[in-house]
Amino acid sequence: MKRIVALVLAVLLALGLLGCAKTEKPAETPAAEPQILKLAESFAYPSLDVHKEYYGWYTSIYGISETLFRVGDDLSIQPLLAEKAETSEDGLTWTVTLAPKAAFSNGKALTADMVARNLKRLAEVNPRFAYLADFNISAAGDQTLTIVTPQIYPTLLSDLTAPELGIMDLDGTADFDNAPVCTGPFVLKSFQPEGTVEVEKNTAYWNEAVKLDGAIFYYMQDDESKLLAMQSGEIDGYTSVTAAAKDIYAADPSRYVLTQIPATRLQFYVLNETRMDDVLRRAVNLAADPGAIAAYLGGTVSPAVGPFTSAAPYGKVTKPAPDPEAAKAALEGAGYTLNKDGFYERDGQPIQLNICYYAARSLDSIAILLQEQLKAVGIDSILTVQEDPDSTYIATGDFDIALYCMIADKAGDPYYCIDALFRQDSRWAIAGFRSDACEALINELQFETNVTRRAELANQIVQMVIDDNAFGFVGLFNKTTVTRKGVEGIAENCPFDFYGVDANTGIG
Amino acid sequence: MGKYILKRMAHLIWILLAVSFLTFLLMYLAPGDAAEKKLNAQGISVSQEVLERTRQEMGLDRPFLVQYGDWLLGVLRLDLGSSYKDGFPVGEKLARGLGSTLVLALWSLLLSLAVALPLSLLAALHRDGPLDRILRFLSFVGNSLPGFLLSVLLMYLFCVRLRLLPVLADRSLKGLLLPGLSLAIPLCSRFLRQFRAELLEQLGRSYVTGAVTRGVKARYILFRNVLRNASISILTIVGLSVGSLMGGSVVIETIFRWPGLGKLAMDAIRDRDLPVIQGFVLLTAVIYVGINLLTDIAYHWVDPRVREE
Amino acid sequence: MLLKPRRKRSRKKLRLRMILLLTLACLLALTAVLAPLLTPNDPNATDSGAMNYAPCREYPFGTDRYGRCVCSRVLMGARTSVFCALALVVAAFLLGSILGMLAGYYSGAADTLVMRLADVLLSFPQMVLAIAVAGILGGGMGNAMLALGITSWTLYARLARAQVLSLRKEAYVQAARLSGCSTPSILLRTMLPNMLGPLAVNAAAQLGTTMVGLAGLSFLGIGVREPHAEWGSMISAARGYIQLAPWSVLFPAGAAVLTVMVFNLLGDCLRDWLDPEAAK
């Protein structure tokens, strides 16, 4: 029997030793060693084909693919593979001149014909860009490209900045899924589909000197694991930092740098006009306090006025400040009276609003906080969670307040969001917002080419929606990025999600 | 024995049909479909007619039975179809996922057996002694801690505080230890209780007294008789738990970014990626029934008496 | 060494232990029932001023990230976690044992039907089932319980069937049948008492796994709906704050461990009490 006990102890000891095998501390990267940056990403795709699905977003983040133009941190459109682009008087023909030095990583120069073939391939393989097929795209010489649109298409420039329009060497690439040949500062070193991606410096980069020697992108979905990996020194930074992690990083400024800017992902709610009259909607919007909600969410969200960041020229709108007393006054003015358990009711019928949401992007927190804020004003409400909003409360319209979260500004232009939310044939029309004047302004915006005029139109439309209390804009997700001290240039100041490493990224 | 195996094979086919039909039905009824999920993956809402066109391309607009029939024909030709999300063949995705899940499942199974077997033996021998009580208490704690809490605690302790193990789990021994441990702890506590009960039952049998009377060495009695007889029920217990290991480790796989089947299934369900879900369900059904078949065969091999039943 | 004298726990000591555990279980059930009266503050009231407070006089268990009192949420959570888990286990226990007994007693058609159904459900990955049920019927505790319940009754069915199969051959059962007892009375009066032991133990152990299961579903965002308190969802929601506000995770986890332990010990005690031979 003694022998059995000894056996057991030996097994346990072996396991213990195994676990505690002393490992060397992760070595600081001394100067001589190659400068490899390690980042964590929340998405990873099985393919690197720039044109398909959203893969282009990630080839752009990995620094492999580049587009004709890029969007600057201040939402302005800047040249990249293309130097400049002009439109003809009737606004139908665009001439784009390519940067003379632009070339692929295999040394081949970039020609206008290759760009035209890329755009045609994109139209075929990606349903979201099928509209490009209606344009007449042709190469006029090696360096110039002409695009003729059937009607005036003012937002073509910002469309050209979309990452899906990354340029690949269609002839030089054997396997589009695993090894696309592009023009970016980095080339692929190793690729695990839906896993870890490694890139190294593109020695033949046409644009400028590349600081980093390489980068590794780990696919990490779980927020806690990212926090722990950052603390254990295994990664150098990541974006979309949670409230909990933010407080921990903020407490140790000597090691971590937090950068926080309002990005383009919008959290908002729609008020069902078929069920709620004007007074009730106004009261709800007065009771809701985006500032308090942003405080609760630990600064991961900035309070929003309209759907766009106020920094943008098309984001200049105003809405009444939250005022619970005014909300109560409005309700009592319309004949609502407080019942015994402190909720407003009218002719015996207490108000009970059904707040519908889905458990993602902090919408569940906003639902709870909204319920509290309405209760403070005397409006009762219940919460309904759905696993998939698009086919439940948005499709059936079975809601009083519907929470949703989407990207409002795809590439520095207001039209995409206004068209998706406020048009009379949009999915949200089910909530009952009808305004012919607004529809007319949207049609005008669709074809207006002058940038300042477009901003004016956008502001007018959004102001109309706010005044009608059809929508409630709660917050714009902050793009919170954490980096280890000394690391900079991973697009932490850019509001868009599809930029990452580039030539200037450094470990410092 | 041959006839018995044939019967079990028919049994397997029947189950696979029933399971795959049930899954197809459940997923068909569930709101939302693959096209919708695929198009607004990055939160960009898409216009109606783009949605219709993609749905049409993916064949989602065909009636339910046609879709199921088409998929079933595919399975007969050993072609599990391709994923809605990215068009990759399902077989390839599953194979990649199966590899790592098996590694994790076997490793945590090994870990829990290596700990549970000796300890349950000691607990059974020292019944109601101090060791027995401590082990029972530990098994209660292990049994009631949810996996995701356990893994975060372990990671915090070993990776951040002690910096011994990497957070980014890889296939090396060190990388495998933490995810394995997080799966093994609840499993091991369940095994501890069940094995102890089995061993106690065997120790109470009359052949143990007979052997002692004959002066047989304790080592022989324990390992060649008690453990051997108890191995039958132990095998069944392990067989049942493998099912939970296959699908149930979703939480651990997500936290440790382990590219296993669990995570693949979770993403597929979220994206309503029907072919991948069907492939996953078939695979787990085959594995579950296969393991039961193995345990039954082992049952026969160890305890010939069962053959007559 | 091998034939360690089995310390005979006298019936008196066993009864004492049984009573102690029963009172503990009732105490737990009582706290769950009287939770609304015991809570120091409103469990759902958020307070932006008191987010992530350490345990202090006013908030005995501290506050969570919304500034809600963890202590009152744990008490209210007891109501959902304990009762839902208990209800689920009891329902699965009844359904499973009845089906199992019928399958065992009338082998042939009934037996194959029940066992094949059990096989199909067991080979069905529970996660797929849970998400599908949640997808179709929407989130919430009821559907989460349904998702778990669909597969948990099979454990009792298998156990009951195995017991009935072996008991059926016993002499006293043949005698009862010959003396003209009706089948239900045979099943309930003669067979059930003998089977209650192992079934009860498994039921108690199942309670633990059910609570963990519910927590898992909450982690995947399907379980209980905000803002209702349930231990599983509290642990999964506060998981991120384990470094900042460890109390918001450890108190619900501690409550879960305690409850599971009390019911498991009760299960063991029940088995010894019901099974005279083991107590000898």
Next chain:
Amino acid sequence: MSDQTVLLEVRDLSAGYGGGPVVAGISFTLERGEILSLVGESGCGKSTLLRAIMGTEPDLCLLSGSIRLEGTELAALPPRERLRFVARRCGMVFQSPGASFNPIRSYRSQFIETLKSRGKYDKKDFLPRAEAALLRLGLKEPRRVLDSCPYELSGGMNQRVALALALLLGQELLLADEPTSALDAAIQLQAAAELKSLGETAGIAQIVVTHNLALARYLGGRIGVMYAGRLVELAPAGDLLEEPRHPYTQALLEAIPRLDGTMPRPLAGQLPGEGPALPGCPFFPRCSRAIPACRETPCTLAPWKGEHLLACCRAGEETP
């Protein structure tokens, strides 16, 4: 009864399961090759006596008295040492045949296992010696028996395999606890014959516990009658059955149904609960010839005529 022929000597033994004694004041000696049958109603402590000697029952403790096996006092040995010493010299056969063997392992591997534990296992000559032992016990195909498992053989065959193992191990003493009661009539006679031949030819001493007086008579040797934990009469088989002296033995014999039609006369009353603890004769309440003195005066086993020992204070008087 010279010293080296005495195998087992029990002096005033009393033992019990934690409570009061179940058997008390037991004294007898057993020589090599001698067969002693212990008879008595069930519950009179005969099996407990066997287990006390074997010493494998964990809950059974020796209260007083001594057991000397081959001159060594067992009570003095530490438990582990005692077990190994006793197991080397004495084997035990149980009532349910085959129950003392692992039901699903072949006899061959269990035989080898037991021999290896004794260090007596010799690969070459194991098979021939095992087959010889089985043949001697009347098992026709020893090879098939060796390779089969206990559940595959009948009760009788299992019992004989157990005896064969005792023979194979060369044990001097065999304790048999109701070896034949689980077998049907025809097989019982065969098993009894084998026990007898083990005694005579192999020189194995046996203590056979049974409630079947016919078996005791057939085995020859001496018979001991036990009542309520005490040995009340001990004599060679023939003397005891022809002229039983102790009232309880007489009642026992009269209780056996005769073929010549005389109805058996049942004995009134039942076994006293704390039998061995009574000062006087435990049979006092049910004894037809009891006198007040029987209640107090302790009566121990004393020689009455030659080898016929009796525990009754009225032993001396002539029977009416």
